Amino acid sequence: MANKTFHLPVVPAESLGATLRTDNWWAGPALTFFVLSSFIAYATWRTFEGEYFEWDAYLSPFYSPLFDVSWAHKAGLAFITPAMLILPGPLSFRFTCYYYRKAYYRSFGWDPPACAVGERAAHRYSGETKLFIFQNLHRYAMYVAVVFLVLLWKDAIVAIVGWRDGIHVGVGTLVMLTNVVLLSGYTFGCHSFRHAIGGGVNSYSTAPFGALRFRLWKLSTVLNERHMLFAWMSLFSVGLTDFYIRMVSSGTITDVRLF
Numbered sequence: 605m606a607n608k609t610f611h612l613p614v615v616p617a618e619s620l621g622a623t624l625r626t627d628n629w630w631a632g633p634a635l636t637f638f639v640l641s642s643f644i645a646y647a648t649w650r651t652f653e654g655e656y657f658e659w660d661a662y663l664s665p666f667y668s669p670l671f672d673v674s675w676a677h678k679a680g681l682a683f684i685t686p687a688m689l690i691l692p693g694p695l696s697f698r699f700t701c702y703y704y705r706k707a708y709y710r711s712f713g714w715d716p717p718a719c720a721v722g723e724r725a726a727h728r729y730s731g732e733t734k735l736f737i738f739q740n741l742h743r744y745a746m747y748v749a750v751v752f753l754v755l756l757w758k759d760a761i762v763a764i765v766g767w768r769d770g771i772h773v774g775v776g777t778l779v780m781l782t783n784v785v786l787l788s789g790y791t792f793g794c795h796s797f798r799h800a801i802g803g804g805v806n807s808y809s810t811a812p813f814g815a816l817r818f819r820l821w822k823l824s825t826v827l828n829e830r831h832m833l834f835a836w837m838s839l840f841s842v843g844l845t846d847f848y849i850r851m852v853s854s855g856t857i858t859d860v861r862l863f
């Protein structure tokens with residue numbers, strides 16, 4: 605039987621964008637760049653705006669928990685808004701997320717922009733051991749995110765029972781509930797969360813709370829397998845929830861009461 609010889613395609617590795625790929629490999633990084641840039645621009649504007657973040661029982665996720673910043677204003681720091689004090693929490697969680705790292709390393713860093721595509725600065729990658737060593741703090745950012753998640757669940761419940769005239773459900777309530785469900789899917793599917801509840805165990809059957817941990821780990825795994833999906837859907841839902849509450853609070857639209 606004749607031996608067949610296979611030759612791997614040679615790509616000029618030093619050339620940015622050089623590739624033998626014939627698919628639209630650039631579409632993913634380009635879309636990621638556009639969406640993340642848009643979100644950053646919107647979130648920055650809303651953080652500095654400092655108004656239209658609550659209406660009756662609704663509170664924007666950008667401003668939860670709502671801190672009193674009158675002390676800063678009295679000290680002459682009028683530009684300080686409540687959102688500035690809390691955004692570092694959720695931001696550090698997203699910024700160090702394993703999925704988002706891949707997404708923004710490719711779309712913003714081009715190093716490389718996609719698999720089997722020429723990179724921007726060939727052979728200079730030092731992983732996350734130098735400038736990006738802080739990414740290792742993700743496991744701690746996860747605990748912070750869980751605290752914020754509890755607060756957002758409280759806000760969603762307040763959006764039902766906390767109305768000035770009793771208990772109601774408005775469109776905004778459903779928007780807030782959808783947001784917190786998607787955020788839960790994102791947070792509980794986090795690699796660090798999955799490890800925290802199911803890692804470091806040699807045998808579930810002999811470990812303390814082993815059966816419970818195994819069940820939770822399996823649930824987290826289901827979410828983890830869809831982590832990218834939840835990452836994007838929860839990003840959209842946070843922005844849209846804030847946008848909806850801003851529209852209602854500013855009087856641009858009227859919230860529809862369903863119950």
Ligand code: FES
Binds near residue numbers: 795796
């Ligand atoms: S890995 Fe994405 S949130 Fe932890």
